[in-house]
Amino acid sequence: MIETFAVVLGIAMIAGGIVVIRHRYWPPAPDEEPREDVAEYIAMMVGVLYALVLGLSMVSVWETRSSVKEHVQAEASAAHQIRLLAAGLPAAQAEKTRTAVDTYVHHVVTAEWPETEDGQPSGRTGWGLLDEVRAATQLPDNATPTQSATLQEALAQLSTLDDARRGREADASNPLSPMLWFGLIVGGVLTVAFMFMFGVTRSFTHVAMVMGLTALITFTVLLVYQLNQPFNGIFAVNDTPFSRYFPGV
Template sequence: MEHVIAVIGIVAGVVVVAGGAALLNSRKAKRSASDEEVRDDTAEYLTMMVGVLYALVLGLALVSVWETKDSADTNISAEAGALHQTYLLADGLPPAAAQRARSAVDTYAAYVRHDEWPMMEQRKPLGPHGWTLLHDVQTAWTDFEPTTNAQQQVDQLAFAQISAAYQGRHGREAAAGGGMSGVMWFGLIAGGALTLGLMFLFGIERTRTHLVLATGFTSLIAFVVVLIYALNSPFGGPLGLSAAPFAAVGLGG
């Protein structure tokens, strides 16, 4: 709820500023306009083209951060699901080996939830300890020597799931250290300022129409930029992914 209020406050503040600028611009235009003002079709065309190009930049940025978050969500589900299957497959091992395998999975999942997740929210490097704990999960199975056909089948299935967990962790770590480039952020900010500046420079003569268009367009741009900023942090912020899948890793064992 706090994040929603913050977003509403940001958008409302930008809209108020845009509305005030539109009113000042309209009054200034009325004082300086002649009885028959000549329309500059070239300027209007260029303004329209700038708006179209900026819409493309917004769309590209939104798609980029959305795909990054969707990929992170997929990797989290794959990693947690593989760990859960590994936990369940331990039922096919002798009691001592099963306890070791489950303990290794529980330790790794708890470390991801309590230690790695806050680091991912702050975009900090995860370090090697998580890989060490995941390697302990693998070691718990490699140290076990199957003696029956059923144990061999369980062993093979477990290694397939551990391999999937490794791949999911690679993807999760890449998403945690990624993010939209500074060049794209510069394009968003500079392009938004240019687009809104041209809208005020070549304003509409009718104050009410200009006010509605200025506030509506500005609020839309502000909302999309705030949305891009939120999606750019897959593991933190109001739209961040949850560590809940790792909390369910050991359930049902």
């Protein structure tokens, strides 16, 4: 967080310094008509268009983060439910199911999560362990009606687990579109640059306008950048759901 504010302040001070240099070495001509109103109108129009890009980017990254959070919660909850349902199975199959679930969750927390935080794909090991969970929840020939009902519920939870895992992997590989990044960067530069193109005669007013606008744009772009990393950074979704349901794994 401190680094983010340091970057925002640094860029804003650079922009303010450019304004001071401009007014010191290239001041408006004495007979030049002040155009604060024109500058304000142009900046407003450019700002409105840029706000559309900012809004679209913010909605996109926020929805991705929310999707990640939902998928992680659903995956951990489904794994927990399967482990609980194992109590209604024959003893040998119940132990096999619990072991398979614990192994899967341990792999997700200790192996896959660090890889995802580093931006690496999860690989196929997790899917193989999920197949072992599926194999452990097969209906035995001598199953009682109660055990059959338990297994059906376990298979339904397994389907939820499969979908949630698939969604989590899709979210991890779904960053913000390069076109939106292009619009964010170029639009921000243009928005600030327009503030230098008009004859604002009062240097303090000009410095305040440029620094404020630059700080706001920089902060927003950094916010989008942080939200675009759902498994890393300030707003990262962590593995707390797994740790809560499986404290000993």
